Amino acid sequence: MPALSDTQWPITSVVRPFIAKLGKCCKNVTLSLRLISNNISINVKEGTRKKPPALRPCWSIPRRETWYTSSRTGWFQNGTWQSDTCSLPDLTRQRVLNCMRNTTLVLQGDSNQRFWWDAIHRFLPCSYVHQEGAWHAPRLCQNYNLSSTLIFCSHAMPFSPGTHTDLVTVSLPQALDKLLHHTPPGGKAVFVLHYYRHFTTYSLHVYRQRVREARRTLEQFVQLHPNVKVIIRAPHASYQSRNVGKTVIGDEVVAAYTEVWKEEFVGLEDKVWFLDLWDVTVAAESVPVHPAPSLTKELLKVLFGYFCEGNM
Structure with missing residues (x-):
């Protein structure tokens, strides 16, 4: 070469x-x-300052627009993500409690989704918690006072558990069934799907096939349950690679994966949100496979900004 x-x-x-x-x-x-070089000098000239226009709430943005965002969606200021596209209230304990009231949230994917479950769980006290012994097994947290349920489940194969042999995966139809089963009458239902790290040792054809299957399942699902909020969590930046056998995986495939989602979901953009967090993780210079806790909080701020109406 x-x-x-x-x-x-x-x-x-x-x-x-x-x-x-x-x-x-x-x-x-x-x-x-x-x-x-580290010796870079930047000269900034003072200009006429204009008050920026007020941003609309993220939850009010049409779902189609989330599939066609601009190349830059925001920046970090003192460790806090500032969105260019819509207003995002800070993620506080009270906001999580208000947003999760009478709500069932299912996160399906890999360990990055499990990290989200853990982070939300720290804000949300659970009246009942169920977690099987397996590292990648489903997790459930229920708050009876809020009529709230938080669920994590691993996506189906391909899934590389590493040194953990007690793997429990869940198919997409099974995960959607969990969502419906735990949603109270008149309650809100939110489903977040994430395919990323465990596909990187396979050909792009395998990834496309799985995304295409997800499209068929979700298309039927949103037709039957139009009030359910379905969100696709796109791959994020990660400079750190890890060895799987003789293969090194990093974020080299993110652009291809993102394009697969956009190609396969043509015609469904008005029914499903596309949560592209690439800009957030690039701006944060996120190095690990799993974003740091402080960055995870900012990523969840974006998620809650889209599915939680109001600035409570």
């Missing part, structure tokens, strides 16, 4: 260690990299 020229791969100090590891693990690959 020819060397990669430094003009193609300017990098920052954050990325450099992980690129170096990539060069060591892959034989017959020569990496030629250029480290961006």
Whole structure:
């Protein structure tokens, strides 16, 4: 394989260690990299300040628009995500309690979805908790006073449990059944689906096939249950790769995965939200496979901004 020229791969100090590891693990690959200088000066000229227009609440944005966002959707200020597209109230304990009242929220996916379940669980006191012994097994939290239910379940195969052999996966129809079963009469139902890390050791064809199956299932589901809020959580940035056998997986496939979702869900954009968190994780220079707790809170702020109406 020819060397990669430094003009193609300017990098920052954050990325450099992980690129170096990539060069060591892959034989017959020569990496030629250029480290961006830290001595960068930026001159900002004072101009006329205009009050920015008021942003509409994220929950009021038509679902179709979430599939066609601009290249930049916001920035970080003092560790807090500031959205360019819609207003996002801070994620506080009281907001979570208000948003989860009379609501069932099901998160299906991999360990990143489980991290979301854990983070919401810290805000939401549970009258009843059920968690099987398996690391990737379904988790359930119910708050009887709020008529609230929070569920996590792993997506179906392909799923690589690593050193954990006690794997319990759930099919998409089974996960949707859990959502309906636990939603109280007249209650709100929210379903969030995430396919990402466990597909990266397979061909893109496998990913597309699974997304296509999800489209068929969800299309029928939203026709029967139009009041259910269905959200696709798109892949996020992750500079850190991990070894699975002889394969190194990182976020190199994110652009392809995102395009697969948009291609396969044509015609369904008015029924399903597309939660693209790429900008948030890139702006945060998120390194780990699992975003840090502080960033997870900001990601959940975006999620709650879309499915929770009002600024309570």
